[in-house]
Amino acid sequence: MGGKEDRLGPDAAFRAMRVLDASANRAVEGLRVLEDYVRFMLDDPFLMGELKGVRHELTAWLERLPMDARLAARETLADVGTTIKGLQEARRQDLSQLVDANFSRVREALRSLEEYAKPAAPDLAAAAERLRYRLYTLHRAVRRTDQARARLAAAKLYVLVDGCESESELECLCDDLVRGGVHVIQLREKRLDDRALIGRARAVRRVTRGTGTLFIMNDRPDLAVLAEADGVHVGQEELTVKDARTIVGPDRLVGVSTHDIEQARQAVLDGADYIGCGPTFPSATKRFEAFPGPAFLRQVAAEIRLPAFAIGGIHEGNLGMVLETGFRRVVVSSGIVRAEDPAAAAKRILDLLSQVGEAP
Structure with missing residues (x-):
């Protein structure tokens, strides 16, 4: 000594x-x-x-x-x-x-x-x-x-929706998604003022309450609490996990968008409940300058066991490429919500997901 x-x-x-x-x-x-x-x-x-x-x-x-x-x-x-x-x-x-x-x-x-x-x-x-x-x-x-x-063990299909043209239209869409077996619905809406947005959030909650479908609010932990959502999702430029958790409390889910393996690792250490990983492919709903693609998904699948959802341009036609990376959870938007029959589109993707092993 x-x-x-x-x-x-x-x-x-x-x-x-x-x-x-x-x-x-x-x-x-x-x-x-x-x-x-x-x-x-x-x-x-x-x-x-x-x-x-x-x-x-x-x-x-x-x-x-x-x-x-x-x-x-x-x-x-x-x-x-x-x-x-x-x-x-x-x-x-x-x-x-x-x-x-x-x-x-x-x-x-x-x-x-x-x-x-x-x-x-x-x-x-x-x-x-x-x-x-x-x-x-x-x-x-x-x-x-x-x-x-444990909480997200069965969650494989996560669908993004916007506010639609009215609350009634949004309720009809979410009802279709619930009937189709969707596990998570996220309301991501950038156009509406706060008063209209909380109305849309409460509409999603009305449809999903008492079902097996979770409701996640995008970006706004304050509105997630007011609408009694199951959680909030934040990006790399929005509130931190710590700040979001301060608002929504210990029991609601906090998800984080990640675009590289270091961000994914940090989300785990920050106490996130799940991560979104992508963008995997070009998306019809959001523009990105770069696409980490399937290579990023393979990195996450190889080392992280926090629930992780592949996101970005995923649809029935390219789902197989996602599954080849080891991912078993996906986020879909236009591939389901713009389908002629959203419930049927959701069921088809769920059928494909059910044909592979359990989510890591």
Whole structure:
């Protein structure tokens, strides 16, 4: 520990090493449990890589504590703490409790490392602090991914609608979509003033309430709350996930548009419930300067398990190209809403989606 034990005195330094050794062991063990969870339960390469990165960085810093000194200070048989067990340690009601308990265990161990390393190894203390803050973010990302996967497990077909010419026309369209089995309807409307827009939003809510179809409001978390929507969707230039969540609260969905793999990774860490990935193809409803295309979808499918929907110019004719990337969730607009029979068009796409494996 750099010859600075004299700050504490030999006996105190020896006992501090016992604390550092025990805290290091707890942290690394807890991280391994969490890695196994995201690896085998979530099958999530991105989050596993993030947790493994924390463990590897911690292990590298712990090399500054000589193993000979750690082993000399270790005394498991005489440790009074090994005989004291809390009731919760022996019980886990479900796997979410396992996740929460081990994130807490690692953070607490890192805090102990941070404090006891300050007298003799301030660099290690600073590293423990940084890693602890990273784990707060990863805890949210793991639990949000788990919850979103459960909530959106059946959601494969997501349809964008505008405000139409009237509330009654919009209600008729949304009724067709619900009858067609659409899982999510998003109202994306840029022309109307707020008073008219909230009227349209409430019309969508009237049709979807009590059905299996979720209602998402585009860009406007305030109107999502007023219309009692199931969530809000924001782009890269709109409100952040944090700001949207502040308005809609913890229970409504927050989706994010992403256009490259770094944005997709960041959305996971930001606590989004799902991501839209694209544009995949040129769209009749929105102009884009660039198209990340199917290559981007393959990147996301390979490493991210937060629910992800391919978006941009998707229709019945090119759906096969999307499915080849590994995606099983799609956003469709004109390919359904401009069809002569939107309900039938939706059912045809759902039939195609049902012929492949489950959504990742």
